[in-house]
Amino acid sequence: MKRAALPPDALDAADRAILNRLQDPLPITAQPFAEPATALGTTETELIDRIARLREIGAITRFGPFYDAEAMGGAFCLCAMEVPEARFDEVVTLVNALPEVAHNYERGHRLNMWFVLACERPEGIARAAARIERETGLQVLCFPKEKEFFIGFRVTA
Amino acid sequence: MTIDATDRRIIAATAGGLPLVPRPYAEVAGWIGLTEEEVLARVATLQVAGVIRRVALAPNHYALGMTANGMSVWDVEDAVVDEIGPKIGALDFVSHCYRRPRALPVWPYNLFAMLHGRTKSEVEAKRAKVAALLGPACRGSDILYSTRILKKTGMHLSGEG
Numbered sequence: 494m495k496r497a498a499l500p501p502d503a504l505d506a507a508d509r510a511i512l513n514r515l516q517d518p519l520p521i522t523a524q525p526f527a528e529p530a531t532a533l534g535t536t537e538t539e540l541i542d543r544i545a546r547l548r549e550i551g552a553i554t555r556f557g558p559f560y561d562a563e564a565m566g567g568a569f570c571l572c573a574m575e576v577p578e579a580r581f582d583e584v585v586t587l588v589n590a591l592p593e594v595a596h597n598y599e600r601g602h603r604l605n606m607w608f609v610l611a612c613e614r615p616e617g618i619a620r621a622a623a624r625i626e627r628e629t630g631l632q633v634l635c636f637p638k639e640k641e642f643f644i645g646f647r648v649t650a
Numbered sequence: 651m652t653i654d655a656t657d658r659r660i661i662a663a664t665a666g667g668l669p670l671v672p673r674p675y676a677e678v679a680g681w682i683g684l685t686e687e688e689v690l691a692r693v694a695t696l697q698v699a700g701v702i703r704r705v706a707l708a709p710n711h712y713a714l715g716m717t718a719n720g721m722s723v724w725d726v727e728d729a730v731v732d733e734i735g736p737k738i739g740a741l742d743f744v745s746h747c748y749r750r751p752r753a754l755p756v757w758p759y760n761l762f763a764m765l766h767g768r769t770k771s772e773v774e775a776k777r778a779k780v781a782a783l784l785g786p787a788c789r790g791s792d793i794l795y796s797t798r799i800l801k802k803t804g805m806h807l808s809g810e811g
Contacts, residue, residue, distance in 0.1 A: 496712040511707075512714070518704035521694045523686060524672055525705065537672050544707065545670045554708045557667035557674075558693065564701040565653060565661065571750065573757075589801045597800035600721070602792070604756065607721075608801070634757065636750040640732060642739030644747060646766070648709045648716055 495551040503550060504650060507535070511543055512552065512650035552650075568615040569595075571636045572622060573604040574629070581605075587628050593621040604634065651699040656684070660692055661701075668705070711745075716766045719745075720773045722780060723759035725752070725790040731761055737783055738763050743776050758790060770795070 504512070510533055519525045530540040547553045563569060576584045581599075588594055588608060597608035610621050622633045653661070659682045668674040675693065676686040696702045726734060731749055738761070739747035746764040763780060767773040777793055 494710055494712070496717070498715045498717055499713045512709055515707035516709060518706050521675075521690060521697060521705060523675060523690065525668075525674065526672060541670050541672065547707075548670075551710055551713050554710045555667035556670065556707045557664050558696075558705050559703040559708070560661060560665065561701055561703055564651075564699065571762075575756070585800050594801060596802050598796040599798040599800055600794040600796050602794045606800070607794070607796075634753045636753070636757075636762075638748045638750060640735065640749040642735040642747040642749070644745065645740040645742050646745040647742045648711045648714045648766075649742075650709065650714050 494554055499550065499552060504547075504552060507533075508543060508547060508552070509650040511540065512547065512648070515544070515556070516647050562611070566613070568612045568618050569638070570610045570618045570622075571638070572608055572610060572625075573634045573636065574606045574625075574631050575604050576606050576629075576631060584629050584631065588625055591621055591625065593617060651695070651701065653696075653701065656688075657692055657696065657701075660684075660689060660696075711766060715768050718768065718770045718773045719764060719766045720770075720777070720793040720795045722763045722765050722777050722793045723791060724761040724763070724780070724784060724788050725758045726761045726784060727787045727789070728760070730787045734784060734787060735761060738780055741776075741780070741783075743767060744780075759792065765793070 514529055514533055520528060524537065526537045526540050530537045533540065544556055548556065584606065589597055593610045593612050595609045595611040597606065599605060600607050610618050612618050612621065622635055626633050660678065663678050663682050669677045671677050673686065675689045679686045679689040693702065735747060735749055738744060743766050744763045745766055748762050749760055750762055752758055752760050765773050765776045767776055781788065781791065
């Protein structure tokens, strides 16, 4: 995924309208583009072509179902460690070597390493955390999700 | 809900997105040997069960200028955190909002909200908005900016039930 902003002229008004409208859920129907195309005053084909172009230039990452990985049986846990500066690179190598580590970020805090463990089964989380503690000699703090609050995140294009 | 092998084929076929054609579910059905009606019925069931949150476009917020983000964390009274949490999650600049356990004494925070903005100062202004919403129920807060991505991979789920 591109992490840099697109040039300001990369999108025209129609692109922006599509980006703003299609972050809302689409109905699950045989022709899901038909209704938004009408609402946006365009045709199904034109809308589809523009979505394809938005994907090509990296304005969108994907179009389709958003799956809840946990509902599919996966287990996830946010974890943090306080890693001494002098050992940081060595610990990064050890932590990242585990396939269960999906994301790992350095953050500006006493707890300076934050990663997400992703496992097929819940018991895998404790196992992976224990292995990291064993291999690094550092404590792993686990912050499992206890409750998720409804997300209203939108990007205004 | 229990996800069966057919559901998993649909999930695997659409994990990267729907094909951009007028009848995307018919195309997916063709790939995996089902009918369009079967795929539509199962996708609708998966959505009702919450396995699918929604079918929509996923904007690349970085490309659209939202390049700054911070993990804001809050120490909110246990008695009210579940009541206030939804108000924070509903803000349009919050992309994730969870209640998580504290790890005392190092970590007194139980509410996590990922804040996004065009600049770091915009993120700080949004942090102030969250603080105002939480009011006196919040006893302390912090914000953690990422200084480096050390690893980023997709989630790998096997095709087996």
